[in-house]
Amino acid sequence: MFAVHLLASYLTKLKEDPIKKVDRFLYHMRLSDETLLEIMARFQAEMEKGLRKDTNPTAAVKMLPTFVRAIPDGSEHGEFLSLDLGGSKFRVSKVQVSEEGKHKVHMESQFYPVTGEITRGNGSQLFEYVADCLADFMEAKDLKQKELPLGFTFSFPYWQTKLDEGVLLSWTKKFKARGVQDTDVVSHLRRALQKHPDLHVDILALVSDTVGTMMTCAYDDPYCEVGVIIGTGSNACYMEDMSNIDLVEGDEGRMCINTEWGAFGDDGVLEDIRTEFDRELDLGSLHPGKQLFEKMISGLYLGELVRLILLKMTRAGLLFGGKASCALHTKDKIETRHVAAMEKYKEGLANTKEILTNLGLEPSEADCAAVQQVCTIVSFRSANLCAAALAAILTRLRENKKLVRLRTTVGVDGTLYKTHPQYPKRLHKVVRKLAPNCDVRFLLSESGSTKGAAMVTAVASRVQAQRKQIDEVLALFQLTRDNLVDVKNRMRAELEYGLKKETHPMATVKMLPTYVCGLPDGTEKGKFLALDLGGTNFRVLLVKFRKGRSSVRMYNKIFAIPLEIMQGTGEELFDHIVQCIADFLDYMGLKGAQLPLGFTFSFPCRQTSIDKGILVEWTKGFKATDCEGEDVVDLLREAIKRRNEFDLDIVALVNDTVGTMMTCAHEDPKCEIGLIAGSTERGVVRMAPELESPMPGPLMPVLLQLGDPQYEKMTSGMYLGEIVRQILIDLTKQGLLFRGHISECLRTRGIFETKFLSQIESDRLALLQVRAILQQLGLDSTCDDSIVVKEVCGAVSRRAAQLCGAGLAAIVQKRREDQGLKHLKITVGVDGTLYKLHPHFSQILQETVKELAPECDVTFMLSEDGSGKGAALITVVAQRFRQLQKEN
Ligand code: BG6
Ligand code: BG6
Numbered sequence: 001m002f003a004v005h006l007l008a009s010y011l012t013k014l015k016e017d018p019i020k021k022v023d024r025f026l027y028h029m030r031l032s033d034e035t036l037l038e039i040m041a042r043f044q045a046e047m048e049k050g051l052r053k054d055t056n057p058t059a060a061v062k063m064l065p066t067f068v069r070a071i072p073d074g075s076e077h078g079e080f081l082s083l084d085l086g087g088s089k090f091r092v093s094k095v096q097v098s099e100e101g102k103h104k105v106h107m108e109s110q111f112y113p114v115t116g117e118i119t120r121g122n123g124s125q126l127f128e129y130v131a132d133c134l135a136d137f138m139e140a141k142d143l144k145q146k147e148l149p150l151g152f153t154f155s156f157p158y159w160q161t162k163l164d165e166g167v168l169l170s171w172t173k174k175f176k177a178r179g180v181q182d183t184d185v186v187s188h189l190r191r192a193l194q195k196h197p198d199l200h201v202d203i204l205a206l207v208s209d210t211v212g213t214m215m216t217c218a219y220d221d222p223y224c225e226v227g228v229i230i231g232t233g234s235n236a237c238y239m240e241d242m243s244n245i246d247l248v249e250g251d252e253g254r255m256c257i258n259t260e261w262g263a264f265g266d267d268g269v270l271e272d273i274r275t276e277f278d279r280e281l282d283l284g285s286l287h288p289g290k291q292l293f294e295k296m297i298s299g300l301y302l303g304e305l306v307r308l309i310l311l312k313m314t315r316a317g318l319l320f321g322g323k324a325s326c327a328l329h330t331k332d333k334i335e336t337r338h339v340a341a342m343e344k345y346k347e348g349l350a351n352t353k354e355i356l357t358n359l360g361l362e363p364s365e366a367d368c369a370a371v372q373q374v375c376t377i378v379s380f381r382s383a384n385l386c387a388a389a390l391a392a393i394l395t396r397l398r399e400n401k402k403l404v405r406l407r408t409t410v411g412v413d414g415t416l417y418k419t420h421p422q423y424p425k426r427l428h429k430v431v432r433k434l435a436p437n438c439d440v441r442f443l444l445s446e447s448g449s450t451k452g453a454a455m456v457t458a459v460a461s462r463v464q465a466q467r468k469q470i471d472e473v474l475a476l477f478q479l480t481r482d483n484l485v486d487v488k489n490r491m492r493a494e495l496e497y498g499l500k501k502e503t504h505p506m507a508t509v510k511m512l513p514t515y516v517c518g519l520p521d522g523t524e525k526g527k528f529l530a531l532d533l534g535g536t537n538f539r540v541l542l543v544k545f546r547k548g549r550s551s552v553r554m555y556n557k558i559f560a561i562p563l564e565i566m567q568g569t570g571e572e573l574f575d576h577i578v579q580c581i582a583d584f585l586d587y588m589g590l591k592g593a594q595l596p597l598g599f600t601f602s603f604p605c606r607q608t609s610i611d612k613g614i615l616v617e618w619t620k621g622f623k624a625t626d627c628e629g630e631d632v633v634d635l636l637r638e639a640i641k642r643r644n645e646f647d648l649d650i651v652a653l654v655n656d657t658v659g660t661m662m663t664c665a666h667e668d669p670k671c672e673i674g675l676i677a678g679s680t681e682r683g684v685v686r687m688a689p690e691l692e693s694p695m696p697g698p699l700m701p702v703l704l705q706l707g708d709p710q711y712e713k714m715t716s717g718m719y720l721g722e723i724v725r726q727i728l729i730d731l732t733k734q735g736l737l738f739r740g741h742i743s744e745c746l747r748t749r750g751i752f753e754t755k756f757l758s759q760i761e762s763d764r765l766a767l768l769q770v771r772a773i774l775q776q777l778g779l780d781s782t783c784d785d786s787i788v789v790k791e792v793c794g795a796v797s798r799r800a801a802q803l804c805g806a807g808l809a810a811i812v813q814k815r816r817e818d819q820g821l822k823h824l825k826i827t828v829g830v831d832g833t834l835y836k837l838h839p840h841f842s843q844i845l846q847e848t849v850k851e852l853a854p855e856c857d858v859t860f861m862l863s864e865d866g867s868g869k870g871a872a873l874i875t876v877v878a879q880r881f882r883q884l885q886k887e888n
């Protein structure tokens with residue numbers, strides 16, 4: 001559209017007024033209000049595209065999350081180092097933020113030169129140079145002996161997943177150092193700092209200059225929620241609602257988004273407003289095809305745009321009598337500072353003449369006026385474009401807040417904005433025109449990005465200190481290998497202790513004989529009833545065996561045991577159980593049937609025979625009176641008698657561990673151990689007891705009541721949740737969780753059931769889902785809280801699995817030694833909600849056993865049929881044994 005042949009026709013017309021001449025020549029660079037509104041709308045669409053997960057990969061405007069979640073609140077304090085790289089100057093500073101309340105910042109800075117050799121050389125050299133400058137600064141300021149946190153203002157587009165990491169997406173402006181793109185710049189700097197082992201700096205935050213500017217201004221004006229740079233480059237950031245940021249988990253509060261608006265148009269959406277000068281400038285730039293919006297706006301390019309226009313006009317005979325100088329032909333000979341000088345009110349004309357003369361040109365008065373007009377059009381376009389994008393951001397902020405009018409402050413910095421005489425005024429005016437419903441205050445950043453970067457670092461440093469406190473608490477739950485070996489050895493000693501007659505009464509690991517003296521051999525047949533009480537569910541089952549290992553049929557029904565019955569009288573409890581049996585028999589069409597019954601009763605019992613067991617004490621929330629110290633088989637028989645409706649032959653009393661072992665042994669004869677990791681946890685192992693046994697037979701399963709109170713409380717599902725709750729209370733008291741508020745819910749015992757623990761730790765759940773679970777439990781958590789809760793659960797359940805593994809390792813090793821084997825192959829039958837539902841428990845348990853008992857090849861077999869089937873099997877075996885006794 002600016003084709004040369006058209007120019008000729010202008011020639012004659014343009015002779016008259018130099019201003020009009022330029023206006024006509026640069027017609028395409030003068031943007032109407034409609035065009036600006038159109039650009040504003042396009043930028044609004046771009047922001048949306050960049051924020052959405054599905055469209056972000058193809059979006060030109062990247063809308064980068066910065067992990068800066070709040071503006072300063074005045075509580076920031078401490079001493080910080082700051083690096084500021086990427087603008088026109090490289091600066092190293094020390095920032096002292098005053099103690100709480102005083103709201104004062106003291107800065108000492110030093111500028112260091114950055115040559116083209118460094119910005120376009122090798123990446124590692126660039127960062128080594130930065131580290132050297134820092135070292136020099138610290139030496140000069142006598143800071144070497146101090147341990148200081150550092151904020152790194154690095155003004156390029158990078159992808160952050162946390163505050164102290166950023167993968168460079170691309171270099172912009174004058175930088176193009178090799179080997180940095182697609183890598184983490186913080187790692188580069190850390191590596192470079194390793195060459196200065198005498199420095200103790202901790203890089204805590206990587207910050208864009210826009211963010212630094214916003215934070216600097218927000219320190220003085222809490223309304224500030226936008227940062228704009230109009231300098232060497234151009235860019236903006238603003239506080240976006242988390243719920244709109246697809247790229248970061250969580251929907252609470254806000255996060256600062258670095259728009260990287262310089263890349264607006266890189267996908268072609270601004271082609272209709274770009275001119276041949278913009279295209280020419282882009283082709284000759286360090287990053288062709290990139291930062292097309294920035295190239296129409298920022299300081300690095302405005303002078304060059306003016307030069308290209310002047311050259312073209314001269315060639316067309318519109319300026320300098322058609323005579324260009326060598327300098328006018330030379331790239332970057334006109335700089336933005338020249339443009340600013342030429343546009344000055346009073347001295348502008350004189351400046352123009354001087355600048356042009358210095359370029360080897362011979363300008364007439366009219367030439368000078370024309371050149372001034374070129375500068376005005378170019379810089380005005382810049383302000384207009386900036387205003388359109390900024391108005392889009394402000395409108396978005398207003399809409400996010402659902403306000404009719406928005407009152408807000410924009411923090412601004414950058415040499416073009418600061419040094420160009422008309423720029424700020426023009427920008428402000430156009431923004432107000434394009435966003436009439438926003439009352440905007442523009443605040444010039446007085447201390448660059450440095451002060452703001454220090455604020456971000458101060459917050460990060462506070463978070464780091466809190467992290468340390470959390471780690472200290474969680475460290476209490478970490479077990480070393482030595483700890484675990486020690487637990488195994490102690491368990492090993494306890495096993496011997498519990499089996500020996502003399503030491504048995506004092507043993508903490510009870511080693512209770514179960515009087516189950518045989519394993520299923522596949523010849524079992526008949527119909528049996530089984531009860532299964534003591535796990536998460538109470539079940540009544542009918543088990544039908546036909547000859548052959550796999551031909552088993554089971555029918556079962558789950559019944560609820562209401563809390564008032566669990567904690568009522570023993571009579572009520574056992575009557576309820578019998579009621580459930582009656583219902584079940586009815587349901588199965590077996591009313592009045594006389595069946596043998598196996599009773600899985602998963603509480604600590606002292607058995608004296610297979611069908612006799614004195615309840616030692618209730619656990620797992622049961623509290624029914626008049627049961628402890630009584631034979632539970634008798635209690636059940638009495639209840640059946642009271643009902644006087646059917647008769648049942650109670651053949652065996654079985655613990656769930658034994659039931660599980662028997663269930664698994666029915667399929668795998670190598671199964672000699674039963675383990676429950678459920679709402680409580682016990683283990684059972686088949687081994688030769690040295691206790692006086694009233695029954696013959698070489699082997700008898702011994703119930704290891706692993707319920708040494710300390711051990712069980714560290715390992716079983718029911719207690720894990722309680723431990724988690726206690727830790728959460730502790731962390732909340734320290735102000736590290738739930739904003740320091742201990743809610744009614746957190747005070748409630750038992751809120752963390754095993755299933756919640758398992759859900760929270762699931763790797764498949766996103767943070768938001770974890771948060772939803774916590775909220776379901778009545779814990780009003782932020783996403784950060786949710787991360788901590790998940791970690792706490794992880795630490796507690798890991799320890800449980802490790803301890804359980806250490807105990808099991810002791811048992812398998814004893815089995816191996818007892819049999820005098822070098823190597824033992826053994827199967828453990830396992831059941832329990834913790835083992836089955838928890839995402840990591842079983843794996844950690846298995847790994848621990850492998851590590852601590854390397855001579856044993858342990859197979860874990862999940863009991864699919866619960867303990868009920870095992871109870872029925874024991875009933876068969878016991879009946880067989882009874883028969884044998886009768887015959888003898
Ligand atoms: C400064 C910041 O104040 O503004 C710089 O501290 C930033 O880091 C700059 O890049 C932008 O301006 P310019 O003109 O120096 O690029
Ligand atoms: C089941 C058994 O499969 O596992 C129960 O049948 C047993 O009797 C239970 O107590 C253990 O798991 P939890 O987690 O339900 O206590």
Ligand code: GLC
Binds near residue numbers: 208209232
């Ligand atoms: C460039 C950079 C951006 C920076 C801006 C201002 O656009 O890509 O990160 O904020 O310049 O310095």
